[in-house]
Amino acid sequence: MVLSLIVFAGFYPPARRAITYADQLAQALEGRLVLLHVNRASQFDPYALGGRSYQQGELARQTDTAAILARQAEDLHTPATVEVATDLLPAVAQELAQRHAPALFVLSQPDENSPAAANLLTACMEILRTGSYPLLVVPPTDAAGHVPRRILIAADRESFTLAPEAEALRPLLALPGTELIVAHVSSGVEDNEGCALALRAVQASSLVQGLPAPELRGYQHERHA
Template sequence: MALTLVVFAGFYAAARHAERYADTLGQALAGKLVLLHVNRAALFDPYLIVGERFRQAELATEADTTAALHRQAAELRTPATVVVTTDLLPVIARDLAAGYHPALFVLSQPDPEHPAAGVVADCAELLRAGQHALLVVPAHAPAGQAPRRILVAADREAFALAPAARPLHALLALPGTGLVVAHVSSGVEDDSGCAAALRAVQDSGLVDGLPTPEVRGYLKDNYAEGVLAAVRDTQADLVVVFARQRSYLGELFHRSVTARLLSDCPVPVLVLPTAASTAPAAQAPASSVTAAQYASVVLTGLSPAA
C-alpha cells in the first residue's frame, strides 16, 4: 500500500513550504498526499452543545478555501486530495489515520510571530499525544530533495515501534541515505550508552535490512542542546525522535524536549510513536554512573528525544 502523507495545508509561506517538502517525499516514496485544512485543534468537539448545523454553517463559509486548495493540489507532482474540516479532534485524527493508513502527518514548524502558530503547535501536540507519526518542517529547510543524512536520536532504553511508525522504514531505506545514531550523555562520556542506543534502534526494527548506522556520542547537560549539536556536527537533514508514554514527571520532561526540538531544530523532525519497551533498560557499570545520570535516564521523555 502506498504511503500517504497528510499535510496541514494553507496559503501562507510556511504551510506552502511544508506542502512542497511533502510533495518531494511523496515523489520519492511513490506515495499520495492529503491536503488537510483545519481552523482549530481541540480535545473536545465545540459543536456538541450548539449543534451540528453550526458546524455545517462554518464549513459553508470555507467553499472558496476548498476550491483554492483543489487548485493548489493540482499543481503538485504527487497525487493529492483535499479535506477541509473545522476542528482537528482526536477522533478526526484517528479517522484520517485509519482512512489513509498508513498516515504521516506533516506540519510547518510553528512560527511564534505568525498568528497561526498556536493552531500549528496545538495540532502537533494533539497528534503526538495521540500516538500518530508526525513530521515538522522548518520554513528554511530545503524542500527539493528527500533527506539523505538522517540523525536518529536514541538512548540506551529498548523500545518497540508502534504500528503507525513501521511504514516509515521506507523513508530511511531510500537509496543514498546515510544514518547516524546519536546518544547524548551528561557529565561523563558513556560509550556503553552509545552502544546500547545503537542496539535499541536495531532491535526496534527501524533499520532492518539497512547498513549498520554510525553511532556518535555527545556531551551536553541539556538533552535538546545535545541533539541540536548532533544535527550541526553530522550535517543531518532530518532528525528522528521517538515518542514514548511515560510517568507524569517523565512526560513533563518529554514535552519540554520535544517542544524545543520542534520549535528550534533547523531541519525537519520526524516523531515516531512507540509501544511499550521490549526489555529493561541496559545499565552502565555502576562505577561510571552518577546519581545525576541515573536521574536523567529516569526522567528522559524521548528515546532521547522524542
C-alpha cells in the same frame, strides 16, 4: 500498501512550503498526499453542546477553500486529496489516522512572528504528540528540491517495537545517499554503554534491517545542539 502523508495545508508561505516538501517526499517514496485544512485545534469539541448547525455553516463557508486546495493538488507531483475540518480534535486525528494510515503528519514550523498561526500549529502538534502519531515538522530553511539525506534516530537504552505504520518509512531510509545516525542523549555524563545499547535497540527493532550500520553519536543534554 501505498504510503500516505497528511500535510496541514494553507495559502501562506509556511504551509505552502510544507506542502512542497511533503510532495517531494511522497514523490520519492511513490506515495500520496492528503491536504488537510483546519481552522482551529482543541482537546475539546466546541460544538459538542448543541452547536452542530453552526459547525455545518462553518464547513459550508470553507467550500471555496476546499476547491482552491483541490485545484492546487492537481499541480502536485503525487496524487492528492483534500480534507477540510473545522477543528483538529483528538477524535478527528484518530479518524484520519484510521482512514488514511499516514506514515507521517506533516506541518510547518510555527512562526513566532505570526502568533495566531503559531498557536494553531503548536496546538496541532500537541494533539498529535499526545496521540503518538508520527510527525514531521518542516523548518523555514528546508532545502527545496531535496528529500531528507541525513536522518537522525533518537534512542535510549530501552528496546522498542515499531507500529505497522513505521514500515512505510523504510523506503525513505533506503534511498541512495541517505546517511543514518543513531543519537543517544545522556544527562550530565558520557554514557558510552547507553550509546551502545541505543544502537542495539534500533537494530533489534528491524527499522534498519538490510541497511548499512548507522553512525552512532552520543550527546550530553547541556550540549545537544
